[in-house]
Amino acid sequence: MRFVIPLMFVVVFLFALVKKKNVYSLFVEGGQGAFSLAVGLLPYLSAVLVLVNLLQESGLLSKIIDFVSPPFVAVGIPKELVHLTLLRPFSGSGSLAILNDVYKTYGVDGYVARCASVLMGSTETVFYISAVYFANTKVKSTGLALPIALGCTFLSCILTCLLCKVM
Amino acid sequence: MNYLWTILICIGILAVAFGGGEVLPVMINSCQQALELTFSFVCVYVVWLGFFNVLKATGIMNFLSRLLSPVIDKVYGKVNQEAKEYLLLNLSGNLLGLGNASTPSAVKAVSILEKDTKGKCSFATTMLFVLNATSLQLLPTTVIGMRATFGSANPADIIAPTLVSTCISTVFGALLVHCFVKK
Numbered sequence: 001m002r003f004v005i006p007l008m009f010v011v012v013f014l015f016a017l018v019k020k021k022n023v024y025s026l027f028v029e030g031g032q033g034a035f036s037l038a039v040g041l042l043p044y045l046s047a048v049l050v051l052v053n054l055l056q057e058s059g060l061l062s063k064i065i066d067f068v069s070p071p072f073v074a075v076g077i078p079k080e081l082v083h084l085t086l087l088r089p090f091s092g093s094g095s096l097a098i099l100n101d102v103y104k105t106y107g108v109d110g111y112v113a114r115c116a117s118v119l120m121g122s123t124e125t126v127f128y129i130s131a132v133y134f135a136n137t138k139v140k141s142t143g144l145a146l147p148i149a150l151g152c153t154f155l156s157c158i159l160t161c162l163l164c165k166v167m
Numbered sequence: 168m169n170y171l172w173t174i175l176i177c178i179g180i181l182a183v184a185f186g187g188g189e190v191l192p193v194m195i196n197s198c199q200q201a202l203e204l205t206f207s208f209v210c211v212y213v214v215w216l217g218f219f220n221v222l223k224a225t226g227i228m229n230f231l232s233r234l235l236s237p238v239i240d241k242v243y244g245k246v247n248q249e250a251k252e253y254l255l256l257n258l259s260g261n262l263l264g265l266g267n268a269s270t271p272s273a274v275k276a277v278s279i280l281e282k283d284t285k286g287k288c289s290f291a292t293t294m295l296f297v298l299n300a301t302s303l304q305l306l307p308t309t310v311i312g313m314r315a316t317f318g319s320a321n322p323a324d325i326i327a328p329t330l331v332s333t334c335i336s337t338v339f340g341a342l343l344v345h346c347f348v349k350k
Binding site: 004005030035117 | 172180182200209213216219220222227293310324325329
């Protein structure tokens with residue numbers, strides 16, 4: 001697995017050379033747009049991060065999570081994991097920190113920790129991805145994209161907690 | 168998104184201010200975090216977009232995307248040839264676990280697909296977003312690494328449930344997009 005990416009680069013570069021392409025200038029040309037593409041992202045990422053950090057700093061986030069947790073517990077998500085489930089779509093580093101805490105508190109091979117691991121692996125930071133994908137477009141409304149993605153994330157969480165009981 | 172963000176941020180500001188914290192430093196620090204992320208993105212983008220451009224010139228992607236055209240048409244609907252190549256790159260990046268190759272290819276695909284869109288995003292973009300946001304990644308390498316650090320007896324034994332959960336939610340997401348989003 002370690003050699004897949006290096007080999008892929010070498011094969012493609014050499015193949016391009018054989019086809020008499022100017023590999024050097026093609027590479028530079030391709031990278032040219034990278035800066036503006038990434039910089040266009042900054043305000044969107046800031047908007048998401050400012051919100052998450054303000055809510056976290058004030059301690060409101062954990063209060064909100066406590067408040068809305070009953071339905072999550074009702075569908076089979078352990079109450080230790082409601083926090084992770086709700087933070088996961090907003091913050092990758094935040095949820096990794098929670099995962100770290102879960103390992104410390106419950107041990108790495110218990111049901112709760114395995115659930116948390118699978119949850120982490122089978123879901124994504126939905127809001128962050130939406131900021132990244134739509135930052136450089138003029139799209140005004142993302143329509144059903146976000147609701148569907150969030151719904152699937154929720155489904156994935158419920159499934160995870162069931163699967164970890166049997167697998 | 169507009170109302171949700173505004174209301175939540177106002178609540179956040181008030182809560183921090185009356186909870187004895189400093190609002191402005193928190194906000195500015197968050198932007199600093201965003202800036203660091205942005206710069207790390209620049210580096211990832213330069214390498215991968217540079218590589219993609221070479222790859223494109225070889226004609227390999229053109230050949231593969233023509234070969235897999237029926238599949239791409241089924242999943243994403245009708246899209247132009249250039250977008251097809253990036254959609255295919257994104258898909259293979261995800262499936263092969265080429266980690267950070269999938270984001271630049273997706274961003275590139277979206278920018279081609281939504282070049283002239285000013286209102287709602289298209290079927291293909293919605294599909295691309297849902298597939299990526301429901302996690303197409305097959306090997307959860309970060310989590311396995313963390314479990315190993317914590318001395319797990321079998322760090323990789325979460326792969327099976329992760330695969331099942333990911334596949335079901337991704338297929339379900341794709342079906343929802345097909346049923347509810349106009350092509």
